[in-house]
Amino acid sequence: MTDAAQIRDRFRSVFGGAALICRAPGRINLIGEHTDYNDGFVMPAAIDASCWVAAARRNEHRLVVASENLREQCEFDLSAASLRPAGKWSDYVAGVAVVLASEGVRVPGASLLVSSDVPMGAGLSSSAALEVAAGLALTGLARERIPPGRLARICQRAENEFVGTRCGIMDQFASLHGREGHALLLDCRSFEYETIRLPQGASIVVCDTRVKHAHAAGEYNRRRTECEEAVETLSAALPGIRALRDVTLARLRQHQQMLREVVFRRARHVVSENDRAIAATRALREGDLRTFGALMQQSHASLRDDYEVSSPELDAMTSIALEQPGVYGARMTGGGFGGCVVALVDEGRAHEFSTRLAAAYESAVHLRPAIRVCSAGGGAEQIAGEAWQA
Numbered sequence: 466m467t468d469a470a471q472i473r474d475r476f477r478s479v480f481g482g483a484a485l486i487c488r489a490p491g492r493i494n495l496i497g498e499h500t501d502y503n504d505g506f507v508m509p510a511a512i513d514a515s516c517w518v519a520a521a522r523r524n525e526h527r528l529v530v531a532s533e534n535l536r537e538q539c540e541f542d543l544s545a546a547s548l549r550p551a552g553k554w555s556d557y558v559a560g561v562a563v564v565l566a567s568e569g570v571r572v573p574g575a576s577l578l579v580s581s582d583v584p585m586g587a588g589l590s591s592s593a594a595l596e597v598a599a600g601l602a603l604t605g606l607a608r609e610r611i612p613p614g615r616l617a618r619i620c621q622r623a624e625n626e627f628v629g630t631r632c633g634i635m636d637q638f639a640s641l642h643g644r645e646g647h648a649l650l651l652d653c654r655s656f657e658y659e660t661i662r663l664p665q666g667a668s669i670v671v672c673d674t675r676v677k678h679a680h681a682a683g684e685y686n687r688r689r690t691e692c693e694e695a696v697e698t699l700s701a702a703l704p705g706i707r708a709l710r711d712v713t714l715a716r717l718r719q720h721q722q723m724l725r726e727v728v729f730r731r732a733r734h735v736v737s738e739n740d741r742a743i744a745a746t747r748a749l750r751e752g753d754l755r756t757f758g759a760l761m762q763q764s765h766a767s768l769r770d771d772y773e774v775s776s777p778e779l780d781a782m783t784s785i786a787l788e789q790p791g792v793y794g795a796r797m798t799g800g801g802f803g804g805c806v807v808a809l810v811d812e813g814r815a816h817e818f819s820t821r822l823a824a825a826y827e828s829a830v831h832l833r834p835a836i837r838v839c840s841a842g843g844g845a846e847q848i849a850g851e852a853w854q855a
């Protein structure tokens with residue numbers, strides 16, 4: 466795991482001089498999947514793995530960005546009238562710079578060193594963590610303080626408008642607002658949120674299937690379009706609805722015949738998942754882990770059957786997890802098509818759970834998974850430290 470002193474030293478050896486250090490965590494989502502872009506509810510938690518960015522100003526109006534993970538360096542001319550995406554990791558940084566500038570922030574030329582402990586492509590929001598860490602670094606160098614809610618939306622716009630993935634607000638918001646030992650309940654329409662203490666005695670176990678689907682971004686955007694189609698069609702019968710958030714399960718069933726079969730199933734997932742996120746909040750507040758776990762299982766089934774964003778490996782990991790002693794619930798987490806399962810497990814049995822699950826998954830799927838007990842960590846931060854303004 467990286468720390469502030471390490472990245473500061475490495476920045477000095479790559480670029481020379483002092484740096485502003487920023488850290489932004491990845492996230493897991495406990496429940497409320499594919500609800501954020503439907504104005505619904507999500508329950509993510511920041512994890513204890515982060516993307517680190519060390520940054521300092523340059524005299525020229527360019528960004529020079531080096532990735533330690535990929536051993537690659539990219540450069541962008543910030544004065545260029547139209548900075549175009551290059552189709553790689555550095556787009557997340559360039560996109561944030563472009564959107565910040567469009568919002569009036571005077572982004573200075575800068576050198577950035579990126580080092581991330583968030584596994585890439587595992588559904589733990591490594592890209593949102595990079596956007597947020599870069600956003601904090603660039604605003605820090607510009608000497609601007611942007612409230613976290615606004616910065617989350619800027620980073621989301623970078624991904625929507627520059628990178629081209631129509632993601633919702635959950636990942637960037639969770640990275641910026643995470644709180645140690647807590648999950649967040651976020652209303653993705655009003656951006657109001659509350660922190661909910663995770664119950665003592667339960668561990669979050671993140672189970673990486675080690676499989677990533679190549680067409681995930683295209684399928685993700687297609688799901689969004691299907692949700693929009695549902696709202697547009699239903700609004701003929703339900704005037705005033707703006708998003709699936711405004712539709713109840715009873716109303717959806719009543720008007721089922723208006724929708725294409727596949728669109729009905731997409732909508733049923735979203736509407737029922739919103740109800741589950743609310744019910745899960747109640748269960749968590751009451752320390753009712755059995756109910757919480759049952760809701761996780763229902764969420765997985767709905768994502769697999771109605772929303773069709775699971776994968777054979779995610780299904781295998783989930784069902785093997787549910788066979789292990791000490792488990793309350795398990796489900797795929799994040800956008801889907803690969804990545805991770807999140808399990809809620811009795812604290813005293815989390816180690817045994819992880820070992821047994823790893824062995825059983827490997828013998829069923831012939832892939833070695835990465836399984837680790839994870840704690841909910843604090844949100845993104847600027848760690849100024851020494852005189853980085855040099």
Ligand code: GLA
Pocket residue numbers: 494497498499500501502632633634635636799800801
């Ligand atoms: C990805 C997106 C989020 C959210 C999830 C699904 O992680 O970035 O905005 O839509 O998928 O819940």
